[in-house]
Amino acid sequence: MARAERTLPDVALTRRTLDRHAERRGDPDLTPRLLADPATRVVHLCGDRVPVESGGDGVVRVVTRPPVASDAEHLVVYLGEHEGAQYVGVVEDGPDATDEVEPDPGTATLREVGAHVDDLGAALFAATLALANWHRVHGFCPRCGSPTRPVQAGWVRRCQADGSEHYPRTDAAVIMAVVDDEDRLLLARGRGFRTRGMSVLAGFVEPGETLAGAVAREVAEEVGVEVDDVRYLGDQPWPFPSSLMVGFTAHARGTDLRLQEDEIAAARWFTREELAAAVADGSVAVPGRVSIARRIVEHWYGGPIEAPEVTSMR
Template sequence: MPRADRILPGLPPGRALLDRRGDLRADPGLLPRLLRDPGTRVLRLAGDRAPVEHAGPGRARLVLGAADDADAARLALYLGEAGGTAYVGVVVADAPAPDEDDPGWRTLRQVGADLDPLGAEVLTTTLALANWHATHTHCPRCGAPTEPSLGGWIRRCAVDGSEHYPRTDMAVIVAVVDADDRLLLARGRGFRPGGMSVLAGFVEPGEPLAAAVVREVEEESGVRVTDVTYLGDQPWPFPASLMIGFTARAETTELRLQEDEIEDARWFSRDELVGAVEAGSVHLPGRLSIARKLVEHWFGGPVDAPEVPLR
């Protein structure tokens, strides 16, 4: 496959800057030692929010610091190192959640597009691991409690000794373009009024990626596509996906919507999309998402649109 950063540039979190140092994870003293080291940079995650500070117009910076005494009893996650500095994520579950309006605590959706590449990677990885730990507290084999191990990268059953690893759900997301160079956008059930995005769906077991694109587009819209071309990918920890982006050429344009999934769908020329966005009748995905990058790849540049959550 071609390199994603040459096709869809600027996908947060961008290129990987953390050396994950999987060779160090088996050391049971790794996290205690790093949490005692004042040079370790710790990101504290409260729910889905992380501490941030304003770093200039359209820029934000994670607030990273040394560990405190309470961190030793919290779920700690070894993220790796960059530039000789070790990074650890700590899940704060023993303190009141930050207020949703607190500008000092923001979600990945709110600030991911404004973070530097290393900050975006640190927050994305911490959130993905924290989401997995929160939902895998018991062994799927025997039901016994599981415990974090290997620096937070697995959970081990205390009874049968089985090891359980974080999962990543692969999903395809595709910009479908017809012979008149129109883009297909759809509103999923549960989107806010006017919210529209490109089509997406999960890859099924045993299914090649291109076949998943063809199947998902036809299932959701009734449109048959060909010329499926990879454009880039993005980890999406909501809760645990890898979004794999494509473009595809429509062979048909008649829409037959999958009613339990898709509420509305339309073909847009560039002028029609600009007019709909300016009128407020269409809200595009946020700047953080690969969905927005796919739309702008077709459009030929940034689309001036306010940041409005689709859901």
């Protein structure tokens, strides 16, 4: 597996700005001490939303605040340090997903603002959301079923019965631009997509599988095409709920499509002119700018694609 001649520039959510200071997490007094310090900066996640503000430069910033007494009643995770300031995430359960509740003004989801948030805000938001998603579904020990509790400043859960420790999971997924001999790009519409939404193919890496092997398997399974010349493009954390998207290009050895009926609703090959025309007339919606999928499509296209912004293909 080779690196592409030109990798993806400026993928959202990928800039390293925080020093996570993993060595500090073992201090049991770390989060209580930080919550008692008014200099600490708190990222308050309620459900999947945090407070944000937009500047005149078009950049969105995550709004942080000093700790308050009620923070200790919620899950607290140590995020790290930036320019001498210490950051923690405070996770509060939001309204149930089935509740029809108007979101608080001045807050946003990562899907809504991820393409425009500044580097520090992206790092804070993505880490807090990914950890929150993990904690919400790992309240019980997978070994014995007993309750677990957060330790290590929110980066580990420990079983209260057998003492076993459980760590945040990251699910690796491949996402790929499949290109044929005529330099056409393959786009597909998943069964759960919006009517007009189309994107590059993607799928999770299976146990005992290489990344390149996952690319070849997923393309063959979903559209019946064999590929070779798999090349790495870039990667992106994707905390929806806990993925790492690893991007590739791959060369199609054929163009006949056999769709996996329970996964793929439609698929077709596009020239650049055909894709531009389809986006312009509204017959195709491409992924939003926050996603590596959009960057992969634009990498093949040769530049930005002017299209209405979407926050989700579903």
